[in-house]
Amino acid sequence: MKRIHPIVCFLMSLLLIYFMGSGWKAMAASDKEGEKFSASSSKTVKRETEPWFKTRGIVAGWNDVCNPELIDYISLAKTNGINTFSIFGANRESEEWKEFVRQCGKVGIELEYEEHQMSFLLPRALFNSHPEYFRMDEKGQRVSDANGCPSSEGALAEVRRNTAILAKNYVPTNNRYYFWFDDGGGICHCDKCKGLNYADQALLFENEIIKVLQKINPEAMLAHLCYPGAEEAPQKIKPHPDIFLEFAPFYRNLLRPLREKSAVGKYGVTHGEYLKTLEEHLKVFPAETAQVLEYWMDDSLFSEWNPNDLKEVEWNLDIFRKDLDTYASFGIRHIVCYSVYVGPAYVKKFGYPRFLEEYGKGLLNYENKE
Numbered sequence: 001m002k003r004i005h006p007i008v009c010f011l012m013s014l015l016l017i018y019f020m021g022s023g024w025k026a027m028a029a030s031d032k033e034g035e036k037f038s039a040s041s042s043k044t045v046k047r048e049t050e051p052w053f054k055t056r057g058i059v060a061g062w063n064d065v066c067n068p069e070l071i072d073y074i075s076l077a078k079t080n081g082i083n084t085f086s087i088f089g090a091n092r093e094s095e096e097w098k099e100f101v102r103q104c105g106k107v108g109i110e111l112e113y114e115e116h117q118m119s120f121l122l123p124r125a126l127f128n129s130h131p132e133y134f135r136m137d138e139k140g141q142r143v144s145d146a147n148g149c150p151s152s153e154g155a156l157a158e159v160r161r162n163t164a165i166l167a168k169n170y171v172p173t174n175n176r177y178y179f180w181f182d183d184g185g186g187i188c189h190c191d192k193c194k195g196l197n198y199a200d201q202a203l204l205f206e207n208e209i210i211k212v213l214q215k216i217n218p219e220a221m222l223a224h225l226c227y228p229g230a231e232e233a234p235q236k237i238k239p240h241p242d243i244f245l246e247f248a249p250f251y252r253n254l255l256r257p258l259r260e261k262s263a264v265g266k267y268g269v270t271h272g273e274y275l276k277t278l279e280e281h282l283k284v285f286p287a288e289t290a291q292v293l294e295y296w297m298d299d300s301l302f303s304e305w306n307p308n309d310l311k312e313v314e315w316n317l318d319i320f321r322k323d324l325d326t327y328a329s330f331g332i333r334h335i336v337c338y339s340v341y342v343g344p345a346y347v348k349k350f351g352y353p354r355f356l357e358e359y360g361k362g363l364l365n366y367e368n369k370e
């Protein structure tokens with residue numbers, strides 16, 4: 001199955017280059033809410049004390065957010081309840097970026113960085129000297145195309161070492177780190193790894209990564225991405241308690257609510273399968289910290305990653321609301337959504353994207369009635 005998000009991956013690689021030379025420190029003030037949540041009514045939260053959805057985020061490119069004259073993401077977020085940004089592709093040394101960070105801090109918008117990081121954590125250049133660090137394919141050959149061998153102590157040591165480097169240049173304001181496994185990559189089939197599914201193998205690395213992160217930031221949490229190719233919940237490896245699930249239903253059908261089990265998405269994946277996947281994962285990961293990464297507003301997806309031929313986002317408020325009900329019914333309180341390509345060029349072509357307001361307000365004002 002083809003499952004790569006090619007432009008997004010390319011942009012994220014560029015972003016990583018910027019990160020490495022950057023000494024940027026988080027400046028945004030935290031406006032954490034929800035810590036007062038009462039366990040006595042685990043499903044009902046009064047709107048005046050705390051929104052149900054604690055994280056109300058977007059993931060976008062610097063090109064999308066850098067021109068406030070055409071679309072002012074910071075103002076839009078502040079006005080409509082969006083409280084978290086993950087921005088890729090910025091030049092971290094630029095004054096524009098630093099000013100953007102300052103402005104986010106002023107209005108309490110959290111900054112985090114959702115990235116595939118395995119090729120930095122386990123550099124492919126090590127393959128010649130240490131092929132055993134890398135995954136074995138189904139034919140018994142070590143290959144450096146993706147991920148690695150999590151049963152290799154050398155590979156784990158390399159990942160620990162590079163985690164410490166990455167974490168210092170890569171500081172989220174909300175303590176939530178995202179060092180995703182490779183996008184669409186294969187896993188290891190060596191004697192020690194066989195029998196471990198994709199999620200198990202990712203967790204063997206992630207359980208090491210979180211320990212290093214918490215030495216640097218005791219509050220650190222780390223995402224485990226449930227994504228195409230990695231839909232099966234972990235079977236054998238238990239996640240560290242501060243690893244949170246990030247559920248990204250990339251192949252879902254955006255024109256049907258997720259609750260509609262018979263709805264068919266890309267490659268024949270049904271919503272019923274996605275719901276089952278989520279349910280299985282929530283037997284392993286806590287719902288309280290789990291996050292959804294959605295695509296309702298992802299114009300890179302609608303435009304098939306061609307920024308020169310933008311298509312209109314097929315936003316549907318009714319589906320969005322029903323999906324919020326679905327996610328809330330699982331106890332999920334953290335939602336982020338791509339809005340890639342919803343930037344200046346989008347506004348020029350299609351006008352102001354009102355759906356960003358509906359998205360923010362929908363999350364902010366959501367009341368879980370269950």
Ligand SMILES: [Zn+2]
Binds near residue numbers: 192
């Ligand atoms: Zn292996």
